Amino acid sequence: MDDRQIVELFFARSEEALRETDAKYGRLCFRIAQNILSRDADAEECVNDAYLCLWNAIPPQKPEDLAAYVSKIVRNVSLKRLRFNSAMKRNIQAEVSLSELESILPDSMAESEVDDRQLGKLISAFLWREPESSRNVFISKYFFFDSVREIAERYSYSESKVKSMLFHTRRRLQNYLLKEGYEL
């Protein structure tokens, strides 16, 4: 079933919409949640919570890209859970990814009043200028929180290459934000 039909099911308030979403994107959702959280049980709960959010959001929302839409919801729900969880349950890999992201943001921009949405637009603009390979490796790591090993296997790169690409992309993004930050 294509995404448009699934969205129509949501609008019809048919529970079939959730089954179809799960059949098509369940694995993707679980992967994102599992990458962020350390426990499978937490990941499953977050996926279910995300489906509930999806149910409540559509309608009135009518996403044009259901894959991206549901990915964002799962990511947000999982990050909220990660922040809520005790230190014992934290996922070191996700924490490292968060820490790497933290280091990108220039101080000048951190002190400005740019909000998440504006910053998201800047990051999008930057990523569109990046080579496709670097762009997708970056998104895999920092949006989907895939591990370096997973990214290397999926894209048939060496792990060293993935790390090097991430390093350089982070640095370019930082320079880009620094430049944009001064202009805000």
Added chain:
Amino acid sequence: MNHTTMTDAVGMIDDRLISGAIIYQGSGKKPGKVKWGALAACLCLAVIGAVTIWGRGSQSVGCAAEPTNPAAVFQVSISKNDSVSDGQASTVIPLVSAMDGVCLTADGEMADGEISKAITVFVAPDDTQVHKDESMSREEAEALAYLDLDSAADEMKDRILEARRILIFSTSWVADGFSGSVQNVKTGEIIRTLPTFSELFPGWDIPVLPDTKDQITTDGLGADCVYGLSVKITLVNETNLIGVSQEPMNMFDTDREITIYLPEDTTAGDLGLKTGDTVFVSYYGSGCSLSESSIKAYEIEKTD
């Protein structure tokens, strides 16, 4: 604004970027994994003094007399990317015993005037055999090593540097300014071209080994490691070489004898070894790594 904001901002990137990443298949070729056969040897041996590449700021590159061993199966070739040397600055290290690792250093001068051993090329053994007893797992090292050192807290810096050391000494690379490859001598096949240090580890400091000279000390790193060992290296003729071999090595031993199995007709000169050369031994599994266990070959014998 804190890091959660940056994380949240990444969560607001264009939908098309996200779906593009979902369907992107990549264009890389599957990296090949070189298996070096039955390399049970835990010995990583490096010949010091065969080359003088970073010699006190000069452009001179030695190693005119590269060891050429017709019986060698593999060899590591390195050359300096330097127009002055016109491509002649190169050396070859024969892996006559199918050694699974090589570390080649050259003299360099540190800021304080001390002579150090800058690593020119490092060929790691099979990764799976390395670092079983390191202070952190490879996964953990990979997660930590690429964090920003400058902005890290002091206690974190030590862990980051340790993680970097682990990765550096478990990956094959050649120093910047050089080209290197591992080649099968018999077939001429280039088994792998070595990436440069900065390609793999951008922004990291290239390791410099202390010049241990004749020191034999038991220093630091717990009781398991010694900085220097006196060894007697015995070369034994073997038609079918297996690899550098030794009995389980007690790191407390000094005056240790190491036996290196070589193809028939191999001479010490073929290895580029002579009495008095410094040899580095890395005994994986004991907690020692390359930079922590250097030995001085005080006698080299050849027995028939």
